[in-house]
Amino acid sequence: EVQLVESGGGLVKPGGSLRLSCAASGFIFSSYTMNWVRQAPGKGLEWVSSISSSSSYIYYADSLRGRFTISRDNAENSLYLQMNSVRVDDTAVYYCTRGGWYPDYWGQGTLVTVSS
Amino acid sequence: EIVLTQSPGALSLSPGERATLSCRASQSISSDYLAWFQQKPGQAPRLLIRGASTRATGIPDRFSGSGSGTDFTLTISRLEPEDFAVYYCQQYGTSPPMYTFGQGTKLEIK
Numbered sequence: 536e537v538q539l540v541e542s543g544g545g546l547v548k549p550g551g552s553l554r555l556s557c558a559a560s561g562f563i564f565s566s567y568t569m570n571w572v573r574q575a576p577g578k579g580l581e582w583v584s585s586i587s588s589s590s591s592y593i594y595y596a597d598s599l600r601g602r603f604t605i606s607r608d609n610a611e612n613s614l615y616l617q618m619n620s621v622r623v624d625d626t627a628v629y630y631c632t633r634g635g636w637y638p639d640y641w642g643q644g645t646l647v648t649v650s651s
Numbered sequence: 652e653i654v655l656t657q658s659p660g661a662l663s664l665s666p667g668e669r670a671t672l673s674c675r676a677s678q679s680i681s682s683d684y685l686a687w688f689q690q691k692p693g694q695a696p697r698l699l700i701r702g703a704s705t706r707a708t709g710i711p712d713r714f715s716g717s718g719s720g721t722d723f724t725l726t727i728s729r730l731e732p733e734d735f736a737v738y739y740c741q742q743y744g745t746s747p748p749m750y751t752f753g754q755g756t757k758l759e760i761k
Contacts, residue, residue: 579739579753579754579755580688580696580739580741580755582750592748594747594748594749596749630695630696635743636683636684636701636743637684637686637698637701637741637750638696638698638741638750639698639707640698641695641696641697642695643694644695
């Protein structure tokens with residue numbers, strides 16, 4: 536069974552940093568592109584970033600303006616999102632997802648709240 | 652950048668009725684790259700349809716997808732109580748590679 540379990544969310548002050556993690560199991564992690572998708576409270580879904588299976592290709596939403604960094608450790612079956620210089624509008628549930636053309640599996644999400 | 656516009660924003664129907672949800676792209680997209688998701692309150696989205704018309708594993712056959720070019724449709728033939736949720740369409744862009752989601756259609760019980 537495919538499982539994606541996010542962790543690392545919480546309350547952070549504007550301008551602060553946070554590192555999200557996603558532990559993957561039930562599939563060959565090193566064979567798949569992985570992504571982060573977020574959802575602000577009461578809002579729709581927004582793609583954040585994608586990383587190819589070997590980390591050769593990395594893409595970010597333009598709105599992030601270089602503040603976030605996606606990475607992965609295939610030996611540990613883990614995906615990460617380093618969030619720097621966070622802003623109030625980064626408040627959202629962050630989902631770890633598997634997939635290339637479409638995210639076929641999603642974790643339950645981790646809530647990041649940016650507030651002073 | 653391609654924009655996906657879903658309509659209606661909300662739809663109020665009764666169990667047993669047929670639901671038709673629309674997703675329109677701002678420019679033509681490959682059907683291979685169009686997917687539909689269902690999201691219930693407090694839950695992560697679930698993949699329903701991939702490649703515009705292929706049901707994902709375990710999805711009941713009352714869900715069907717169709718369309719091509721700029722116009723895509725998700726149809727639920729006979730609504731069950733568990734189908735009332737928010738539905739999103741999503742497309743995969745290749746230049747650059749990224750996901751774009753529609754704003755969602757909320758399917759409510761009448």
